[in-house]
Amino acid sequence: xRHRTRRSVAAGLxxxxxxxxxxxxxxxxxxxxxxxxxxxxAAQRWVSQEFTPSTLSKEQQLAELDWFIKAAAPYRGMQINxxxxxxxxxxxxxxxxxxxxxxxxxIRIKHDLIQEGDVVEKLQTQIxxxxxxxxxxxxxxxxxGTHSRGDYVVPLSDYMAGEGxxxxxxxxxxxxxxxxxxxxxxxxxxxxxxxxxxxxxxxxRYDWFTDPEIKKQFRDAYGYDLGVPVNWAAYEDIADFFxxxxxxxxxxxxxxxxGHMDYGRKDPSLGxxxxxxxxxxxxxxxxxxxxxxxxxxxxxxxxNCRPVGSSVTRGGDTxxxxxxxxxxxxxxxxxKYAPREAAGMNFSEAGPVPAQGNIAQQIFWYTxxxxxxxxxxxxxxxxxGTPKWRIAPSPHxxxxxxxxxxxxxxxxxxxxxxxxxxxxxxxxxxxxxFVTSKTxxxxxxxxxxxxxxxxxxxxxYFADNAEKYGGLIEFYNSPARKQWTPTGTxxxxxxxxxxxxxxxxxxxxxxxxxxxxxxxxxxxQQDEILSRxxxxxxxxxxxxxxxxxxxxxxxxxxxxxxxxxxPAPKLADERGKPETLDYDxxxxxxxxxx
Numbered sequence: 001x002r003h004r005t006r007r008s009v010a011a012g013l014x015x016x017x018x019x020x021x022x023x024x025x026x027x028x029x030x031x032x033x034x035x036x037x038x039x040x041x042a043a044q045r046w047v048s049q050e051f052t053p054s055t056l057s058k059e060q061q062l063a064e065l066d067w068f069i070k071a072a073a074p075y076r077g078m079q080i081n082x083x084x085x086x087x088x089x090x091x092x093x094x095x096x097x098x099x100x101x102x103x104x105x106x107i108r109i110k111h112d113l114i115q116e117g118d119v120v121e122k123l124q125t126q127i128x129x130x131x132x133x134x135x136x137x138x139x140x141x142x143x144x145g146t147h148s149r150g151d152y153v154v155p156l157s158d159y160m161a162g163e164g165x166x167x168x169x170x171x172x173x174x175x176x177x178x179x180x181x182x183x184x185x186x187x188x189x190x191x192x193x194x195x196x197x198x199x200x201x202x203x204x205r206y207d208w209f210t211d212p213e214i215k216k217q218f219r220d221a222y223g224y225d226l227g228v229p230v231n232w233a234a235y236e237d238i239a240d241f242f243x244x245x246x247x248x249x250x251x252x253x254x255x256x257x258x259g260h261m262d263y264g265r266k267d268p269s270l271g272x273x274x275x276x277x278x279x280x281x282x283x284x285x286x287x288x289x290x291x292x293x294x295x296x297x298x299x300x301x302x303x304n305c306r307p308v309g310s311s312v313t314r315g316g317d318t319x320x321x322x323x324x325x326x327x328x329x330x331x332x333x334x335x336k337y338a339p340r341e342a343a344g345m346n347f348s349e350a351g352p353v354p355a356q357g358n359i360a361q362q363i364f365w366y367t368x369x370x371x372x373x374x375x376x377x378x379x380x381x382x383x384x385g386t387p388k389w390r391i392a393p394s395p396h397x398x399x400x401x402x403x404x405x406x407x408x409x410x411x412x413x414x415x416x417x418x419x420x421x422x423x424x425x426x427x428x429x430x431x432x433x434f435v436t437s438k439t440x441x442x443x444x445x446x447x448x449x450x451x452x453x454x455x456x457x458x459x460x461y462f463a464d465n466a467e468k469y470g471g472l473i474e475f476y477n478s479p480a481r482k483q484w485t486p487t488g489t490x491x492x493x494x495x496x497x498x499x500x501x502x503x504x505x506x507x508x509x510x511x512x513x514x515x516x517x518x519x520x521x522x523x524x525q526q527d528e529i530l531s532r533x534x535x536x537x538x539x540x541x542x543x544x545x546x547x548x549x550x551x552x553x554x555x556x557x558x559x560x561x562x563x564x565x566x567p568a569p570k571l572a573d574e575r576g577k578p579e580t581l582d583y584d585x586x587x588x589x590x591x592x593x594x
Contacts, residue, residue: 032076032077032106034076034077034106036069036070038103038106039065039069039072039103039104039105039106040062040066040069042100042103042104043061043062043065043066043069043104044062046065046100046103046104047061047062047065047439050096050100050443051100051439051440051443052443053442053443053446053459053460053461054438054439054440054442054443055438055441055442055453055455055456055459056438056439060438060439061438061439064169064171064437064438064439065104065439067169067170067171068101068104068105068169068430068433068434068437069104069105071166071167071169071430072105072106072107072427072430074423074426075105075107075423075426075427075430076105076106076107077106077107077108078107078108078423078424078427079107079108079109079110080107080108080109080110080135080136080424080427080428080431081110081112081133081134081135082109082110082111082112082134082135082136082137082138082428082431082432083111083112083113083114083119083122083134083136083137083138084111084112084113084119084137084138084195084412085113085114085115085116085119085138085412086113086114086115087196087368087412087448087450088371088447088448088450089195089196089412089444089447089448089450090111090113090138090195090196090412091113092444092447092448093111093195093435093444094111094112094113097111097434097435097440097444098110098111098431100434100440101430101431101434101435105430105434107427107430107431109431112134116140117268119137119138119139120139120143120495122134122137123137123139123415123417124495126417126419127150127152127417127419130419131419132417132419132420132421132424134420135420135424135425135427135428136414136415136416136420136425136428136429136431136432137414137415137417138195138196138412138413138414138415139192139412139413139415140410140411140412140413140486141179141182141183141192141194141411141412141413141486141487142275142410142486142487142491142494142498143494143495144182144183144184144185144191144192144486144487144488144489145185145487145488145489145490145491145492145493145494146491146492146493146494146495147185147191147192147415148185148186148187148189148191148489148547149492149543149544149545149547149548150543151418152417152418152419153191153415153416153417153418154416154417154418154425155185155189155190155191156189156190156191156192156193156416157189157190157191158189159416159429163422163426164425164426164429167426167427167429167430168429168433169433169437171437171438172433172437173438174190176438176453176454176455177193177194177436177452177453177454178194178197178451178452178453178454178457178476178481179194179197179409179411179413179452179486180194181289181290181485182194182197182290182409182411182413182485182486182488183411183413185489186305186489186547187547191415192413192414192415193413193414193432193433193436194411194412194413194414194436194452195412195413195414195432195435195436195452196411196412196448196450196452197409197410197411197412197450197451197452198366198367198368198409198410198449198450199366199367199407199408199409199410199475199481199484200276200277200364200365200366200367200394200407200408200409200484201365201367201391201392201393201394201407201475201484202228202229202361202362202363202365202391202392202393202394202395203354203361203362203365203389203390203391204228204360204361204362204389204390204391204392205359205360205361205380205388205389206387206388206389206390206470206583207388207389208242208252208360209226209227209228209583210583214226214246214252217241217245217246217247218238218241218246221241221245222237222241222578224578224579224580225580225582226238226241226580227580227581227582227583228392228393228395228580228581228582228583228586229361229395229578229579229580230395230396230579230580230581231395231396231397231398231400231576231578231579232282232329232395232396232397232398233398233575233576233577233578233579234395234578234579234580235361235363235395236329236333236575236578237578238259238360238361239259239260239333239336239337239360239361240259240336240337241259242257242258242259242337242360242361243257243258243259243260243336243337255357255358256358257358257359257360258337258338258339258358258359258360259337259360259361260333260334260336260337260338260359260360260361260362260363261338261339261342261350261353261354261359261362262330262333262334262338262342262350262362262364263342263343263345263346263347263349263350264331264334264342264343264344264345264506264509265343265344265345265346265349265506266502266503266506266509266510267346267347267502267506268499268502269346269347269348269502270346270347270501270502270505270506270509271498271499271500271501271502271503271505272347272498272501273330273347273364273502273505274326274327274330274501274502274505275298275487275498275501276364276408276410276487277297277405277406277407277408277484277485278326278330278364279297279298279299279317279318279322279323279326280292280296280297280400280404280405280406280407281326281394281395281396281397281400281406281407282322282323282325282326282329282396282397282398282399282400283322283325283396283397283398283399283400283401283404283568284297284299284317284320284322284323284326284399284566285297285298285299285317285322285404285566286404286565286566287401287402287403287404288403288404288405289403289405289482289483289485290405290482290485290486290488291405291485291487291488291489291490292404292405292488292566293490294315294565295315295316295317295490295565295566295567296488296490296491297405297487297488298310298318298487298490298491298497298526299316299317299318299319299320299323299523299526299566299567300316300318300490300491300526300530301314301315301316301317301490301552301566302489302490303552304546305489305546305547306546306547306548306549306550307490307491307492307530307533307549307550308549308550308551308552309527309530309551309552310522310523310526310527310530311520311523311524311526311527311554312523312557312560312561312567313554313555313556313557313560314527314551314552314553314554314555315552315555315560315563315567316523316526316527316567317566317567317568318519318522318523318526319516319519319520319522319523320566320567320568321399321567321568321569321570321571322397322399322566322567322568323519324515324516324519325397325398325399325574326397327505327508327515327518327519328515329397330505331508331509331515333363334509339353339358343509351366351369352372354373354380354389355369355372355373355375355378355379355380356379357378357379357380363394363395364394365391366410367391367449367472367475368410368449368450370391370449370469370470370472371448371449373387373389373470374387374468374469374470385468386467386468387468387469387470389470390470390471390583391470391471391472391475392471392475392583392586393406393407393475393480393483393586394406394407398571398573398574398575398576399568399571399574404483405483405484405485406480406483406484407483407484408484408485408486409481409484409485409486410486411486412450414429414432414436416428416429436452436453438453438455441453441455441456442455442456442459442461445462446461449469449472451476457473457476457477458477471583471587474587474590475590477590478590479590480590489547492530492533492544492547492548492549493529493533496529497526497529500522500525500526500529501522504518504519504521504522504525505518507521527551530549530551531549531551533548533549534548534549534550534551537549
């Protein structure tokens with residue numbers, strides 16, 4: 001989730017990827033008086049009192065937990081230390097699931113909750129020092145390109161087939177994880193196990209959009225129907241309408257309203273406002289799911305999995321017309337259609353604003369806010385507890401092509417390190433599987449609304465309660481969700497590269513640089529880091545393997561514009577024809593599988 005000083009870690013993980021991972025110390029295993037009968041009794045109690053509803057029958061739950069009881073036998077009495085960021089889902093794990101796991105297996109769990117940037121720092125410190133700090137980490141799958149090029153992470157595919165075979169649950173069911181492609185490296189190995197995930201989508205006031213008088217005013221002003229915007233031209237018209245034209249002066253029920261909400265303070269959170277697929281929404285990069293190839297949504301080109309450049313002159317698209325268009329629209333909309341104070345806000349300050357009732361739509365809204373947006377008494381919640389708002393697919397920019405990703409999903413995922421002793425790693429892996437098991441995952445999804453399993457999304461509980469969540473369940477049940485993906489494998493060192501984004505976007509917000517200058521600076525700086533990683537691979541044989549960066553020589557930009565795919569030349573008409581959809585018809589097509 002994105003509430004913190006995330007990704008401000010200055011030093012990348014890749015620079016320490018070759019440090020030998022041979023830490024061999026083993027945990028002292030205290031004597032344990034735990035008996036299997038204790039675990040079975042605890043399993044009965046937890047299944048009856050807490051782990052309900054479930055997609056499994058009670059008998060299936062108890063059978064799954066019985067496997068955990070038996071597999072945990074060699075590790076009873078140990079205390080295992082794991083860490084994740086502080087969000088509702090992980091709070092539930094730390095406060096409830098860790099306790100349940102201890103009572104059921106006899107393995108004690110200390111599940112720490114810290115800020116996300118601190119998780120990455122701890123991870124980096126463990127890699128650099130080659131000493132075990134935590135036995136497992138939940139960190140974002142955005143680091144998949146970093147992890148898969150290093151030699152410090154235990155590839156789970158290898159682990160489950162080898163060292164960890166006896167502690168890998170027969171009911172794990174990797175195919176049920178909706179984000180498993182996000183945690184798969186260029187070598188097709190799974191490196192991380194998804195634990196929670198959420199998307200950024202389009203959010204809007206359904207009650208206003210369906211009001212007959214407001215709909216008539218919009219059609220009279222723009223000549224087409226008010227609805228879910230399919231493209232940025234329509235989003236812009238709707239933003240203009242609610243900010244300045246609705247009821248003649250931009251007010252509803254006598255209250256000033258705005259057609260857009262965003263944030264613009266120079267802050268690390270400004271970085272993920274862009275790295276979380278904003279450029280792909282505009283149409284940057286190439287088609288491809290989960291990420292564009294050969295050019296991804298950061299504008300980084302790869303050739304045979306080797307990053308070869310960000311700049312247009314190297315075949316990248318970080319400073320191409322689509323990227324500049326993306327930044328230009330972001331700045332224009334922030335200044336024209338959002339509340340004036342939004343430009344001085346960061347992510348955490350701007351997040352609660354739509355719930356206050358004066359925002360008509362938001363193009364970039366994280367579904368992790370769903371629970372907070374459905375609280376009783378809010379101006380955006382009906383008296384019966386149903387939301388006045390809905391969520392829908394994000395509109396796309398004029399450079400977008402069929403087959404491009406359309407938005408972002410955050411996927412916090414369990415990661416095992418080679419520096420963790422084998423017995424501690426095995427016990428931590430048991431816990432990671434427990435908190436993602438079918439026995440507990442539906443209840444965890446109800447608490448945190450961060451779905452990881454397709455079986456949970458399709459469960460009877462969410463089918464019966466879908467109206468409470470404003471379209472979230474319909475989205476996750478639709479084919480559309482496949483177009484929302486995290487940062488992919490083209491990014492070889494996430495911590496190093498991510499920190500460049502907020503610094504360069506900020507100067508465009510303040511007007512210190514033009515959008516073109518900002519993206520030129522960003523592309524150049526990314527290429528400088530790729531060049532350093534290339535030198536590292538030459539100095540330390542083995543770093544990145546066949547997927548280490550190797551920069552293209554610079555060529556005239558026109559050469560690349562003349563090639564198929566990204567980068568695309570500047571469009572003569574960057575607006576295009578506005579298009580909207582009726583929300584209820586859209587939902588109907590989703591339910592039909594279209």
